[in-house]
Amino acid sequence: MRVPVWVVSAxxxxxMLSSGARAAGDEPMLTPLVAEIIAPPxxxxxxxxxxxxxxELALTNITSGDVRFEKLAVVDPDSGKVLAVLxxxxxxxxxxxxxxxxxxxxxxxxxxxxxxFLHIPLPEGMAxxxxxxxxxxxxxxxxxxxxxxxxxxxxxxxxxxxxxxAPLRGKGYAAGDGCCDxxxxxxxxxxxxxxxxxxxxxxxxxxxxxxxxxxxxxxTKIPANYHIYGKPILAVADGTVVAxxxxxxxxxxxxxxxxxxxxxxxxxxxxxxxxxxHFVNYAHMRPGSVKVKLGDKVRRGEQxxxxxxxxxxxxxxxxxxxxxxxxxxxxxxxxYVFDSxxxxxxxxxxxxxxxxxxATGSPLTLTPRVPPRTLENVLPLDLSIVDWPQ
Ligand SMILES: [Zn+2]
Numbered sequence: 001m002r003v004p005v006w007v008v009s010a011x012x013x014x015x016m017l018s019s020g021a022r023a024a025g026d027e028p029m030l031t032p033l034v035a036e037i038i039a040p041p042x043x044x045x046x047x048x049x050x051x052x053x054x055x056e057l058a059l060t061n062i063t064s065g066d067v068r069f070e071k072l073a074v075v076d077p078d079s080g081k082v083l084a085v086l087x088x089x090x091x092x093x094x095x096x097x098x099x100x101x102x103x104x105x106x107x108x109x110x111x112x113x114x115x116x117f118l119h120i121p122l123p124e125g126m127a128x129x130x131x132x133x134x135x136x137x138x139x140x141x142x143x144x145x146x147x148x149x150x151x152x153x154x155x156x157x158x159x160x161x162x163x164x165x166a167p168l169r170g171k172g173y174a175a176g177d178g179c180c181d182x183x184x185x186x187x188x189x190x191x192x193x194x195x196x197x198x199x200x201x202x203x204x205x206x207x208x209x210x211x212x213x214x215x216x217x218x219x220t221k222i223p224a225n226y227h228i229y230g231k232p233i234l235a236v237a238d239g240t241v242v243a244x245x246x247x248x249x250x251x252x253x254x255x256x257x258x259x260x261x262x263x264x265x266x267x268x269x270x271x272x273x274x275x276x277x278h279f280v281n282y283a284h285m286r287p288g289s290v291k292v293k294l295g296d297k298v299r300r301g302e303q304x305x306x307x308x309x310x311x312x313x314x315x316x317x318x319x320x321x322x323x324x325x326x327x328x329x330x331x332x333x334x335x336y337v338f339d340s341x342x343x344x345x346x347x348x349x350x351x352x353x354x355x356x357x358x359a360t361g362s363p364l365t366l367t368p369r370v371p372p373r374t375l376e377n378v379l380p381l382d383l384s385i386v387d388w389p390q
Pocket of ligand 1: 185203204205319320
C-alpha cells in the first residue's frame, strides 16, 4: 500500500512534537515553522514614558496544512521572564501573510510565508533583555493538534538610539504615522534586490496645525494651503550630504500619484550621513528648495530645504527617518530620539481622524496634555503634537 507523503510527514511531525520538551543537549528537532528576525530590536524610550521594542518575526509554514496561531509569548531566555503575551485577537492584527500590509490574519496556509509585526512595550521596572525568543502556540492541521514551539531567537541591541535636534522650527507639528502601532511606516517592509528592507520602521510624517487645530485651510488641492508647506527643514545633527535631488514638481494633494518610479518615491530629498552608521532621510521637499548639494558638510540647525509635496506624497509633509545606509528604501530603519521638545496635546482619535483632517480641513480631535510635557531624549509617539524649543 502506498502511503501519501503528507501522511508520513504529518506522522514524523507528530512524533517529534509529541516527544515533549526539547531533548536534553539541544539535539536537532524538526519544526513545522521556520522563523527569523528581520533585524535585531532596539529598546526605544517613547514620549509615553515607556520603553518599546519594534521588530518583525518572519515565519514560514513548511507543512502541507494550515497553521493557526493561538498565542505568542516574547520571552527573555536568560531570565525566563515573559515580556509580553499576544492572544488570538492581537495575532489576527499582526500576522501578515506574504508581508502584504493590510492582509493580516492568524491563519497561514500550507507552505505560506508571513511576517508578524511586533510592538512590545517593556514592563515597567524590568531591565531590558539582552536577548529575546518566542514561544509560539499554534494548531497544525496536518496533525490536528495544538503545539508550542520556541523560535526566533535574537539579540537585543544594547546601543541607545541616536540623539537628534529639531528637524523643524516652531509649534504645533503633528507626528503622523509614527511609532508604534500605526502601519504605513512601521509595516512598510519592501523586497528590494532580493532582500527585505524596513527603512521606515521609525519614520514620522510631520504636518502642522494652526490655532484652530486644522492641517489645511481653503482648497485642499493646493499644496501651499497646508500650514506646513514651505516651512524650513533643519539638519538634526552635524553631517555630510550623501544623496539628494531637487528637480521634481509638487503632486496635487488628495491622492498618492500612480505609477511613480521607485527613484521618485522620496521626491526632492536629502540624505545626511551623521556618523556612527546613521543616515537621516528627509523626503518630499518643495521644488527647487534644496539648499545643499552632494558632499556638503552641514551643522546641526542649518537649513536644508523646505517642506513640499513631491514624490509619493498625498499632502505636504516632511517625511523623516533614520537608517543604517545611504538608500532611503534599501536600508534598515533605526530608532532615534529628540533631545528636547514639548507635547501640548495628542490626537487620541487615531489615524482616521488625522486622515480626515488632512483630506477635508476638519480640525484634529486633540486631547490636551495639562500642563504640556517637556520631554528629553525620547521618541515622539504616533499623533503627538510637538512644539520645538525656540
Ligand atoms: Zn512617510
